[in-house]
Amino acid sequence: MSSSNIKDPIRIVITGAAGQIAYSLIHQICNGDVFGKDQSVILHLLDITPMMTMLQGLVMEIEDTSLPLVKGVVPTDSEETAFKDVDVALFVGAMPRKEGMERKDLLSANVKIFKSQGTALEKFAKKSVKVLVVGNPANTNCYILAHYAPSIPRESFTCLTRLDHNRAKAQIATRLKVSPDTVKNIMIWGNHSSTQFPDVRSGTVTVNGKETPIYEAVKDDNWIKNEFVSIVQKRGAAVIAARKLSSAMSAAKAICDHMRDWWQGTKDNEWVSMGVISDGSYDIEKGLVFSYPVQIKDNKISIVQGLKLDEWSREMIEKTQKELVEEKNDALKATSSD
Numbered sequence: 001m002s003s004s005n006i007k008d009p010i011r012i013v014i015t016g017a018a019g020q021i022a023y024s025l026i027h028q029i030c031n032g033d034v035f036g037k038d039q040s041v042i043l044h045l046l047d048i049t050p051m052m053t054m055l056q057g058l059v060m061e062i063e064d065t066s067l068p069l070v071k072g073v074v075p076t077d078s079e080e081t082a083f084k085d086v087d088v089a090l091f092v093g094a095m096p097r098k099e100g101m102e103r104k105d106l107l108s109a110n111v112k113i114f115k116s117q118g119t120a121l122e123k124f125a126k127k128s129v130k131v132l133v134v135g136n137p138a139n140t141n142c143y144i145l146a147h148y149a150p151s152i153p154r155e156s157f158t159c160l161t162r163l164d165h166n167r168a169k170a171q172i173a174t175r176l177k178v179s180p181d182t183v184k185n186i187m188i189w190g191n192h193s194s195t196q197f198p199d200v201r202s203g204t205v206t207v208n209g210k211e212t213p214i215y216e217a218v219k220d221d222n223w224i225k226n227e228f229v230s231i232v233q234k235r236g237a238a239v240i241a242a243r244k245l246s247s248a249m250s251a252a253k254a255i256c257d258h259m260r261d262w263w264q265g266t267k268d269n270e271w272v273s274m275g276v277i278s279d280g281s282y283d284i285e286k287g288l289v290f291s292y293p294v295q296i297k298d299n300k301i302s303i304v305q306g307l308k309l310d311e312w313s314r315e316m317i318e319k320t321q322k323e324l325v326e327e328k329n330d331a332l333k334a335t336s337s338d
């Protein structure tokens, strides 16, 4: 592409920029995979003060990639510098859990970071900023961030459940020995936690050239309702147990999928999963950050409406909602006391 066709740069902040997810993520953002091959970028890289030397090394590496879409890199430990005039904010920085912990065990430490960064986002970012929260507990951190950035539209706050969505697709594809891109319209409801509900009741898969309902193709309802759900719910913990580190490459890929679809739109008649601020759809408490099936057109995210919920799925959704309400209350308590 000739340089005259390149669009003016957008500013993208990545928090936790010296961490393992950011290390897998930055190259995909800089080479145009996410925001388009004609979209130049200026990266704002935020981390804590002890990581500044490490961040300098990362800046050198970004320079050495010699990618034409990169028009600037701003490494910083200042929230003001990091959030100043940003168009996109990727909140990756937070403490990750260790083996044996649930993600909500990180709540008291991590929500304080999101209170401080929400306040800075409110003050310094563009009002049109698009926000993705990755750091755990992702839904509740996103709730706190939005709470402290009241002048930014509610539709601009999302959290990452695309990794769970991708995991669910991969499990179905592996079971049926087909390519994951033929698995469509599955969804993740609720919290990015072990209460999430990976739901394939409306999903289809192409087997031998024919698009078939997933239940019909798998022919084992018991496997779907038990083993499949449990594998997806606990996949993050399984990766930690094996790697002694949490998922990073797959998380970075999921962040790119989420932001690319938000920026460029979803395919017609297909949906993806995103944590968004609930508008009360499917009787979920208004204001909770809840993962829903969504479609995106012209940068606008819409929750897919009219899906039928049977008794089992209602129970699953109620369980994950209950956990999110408890997390929200604990987070509000933890952030109001300082």
Ligand SMILES: NC(=O)C1=CN([C@@H]2O[C@H](COP(=O)(O)OP(=O)(O)OC[C@H]3O[C@@H](n4cnc5c(N)ncnc54)[C@H](O)[C@@H]3O)[C@@H](O)[C@H]2O)C=CC1
Binding pocket: 015, 016, 017, 018, 019, 020, 021, 022, 046, 047, 048, 051, 092, 093, 094, 095, 096, 097, 113, 133, 134, 135, 136, 138, 160, 161, 163, 164, 192, 246, 247, 248, 251
């Ligand atoms: N929602 C999801 O699907 C997923 C979420 N995660 C979460 O993403 C987060 C990051 O994971 P990793 O990159 O593996 O962790 P990491 O420990 O490698 O990196 C985290 C980085 O955040 C930085 N940081 C800590 N406090 C900060 C602050 N106040 N401001 C700016 N930076 C700060 C740390 O210094 C570190 O460089 C974790 O909370 C992890 O649990 C990870 C995978 C998937």
Ligand SMILES: O=C(O)CCC(=O)C(=O)O
Binding pocket: 096, 097, 103, 136, 163, 235, 236, 237, 239, 240, 246, 247
């Ligand atoms: O499981 C965790 O706590 C960290 C990574 C993560 O959220 C995941 O792999 O889904």
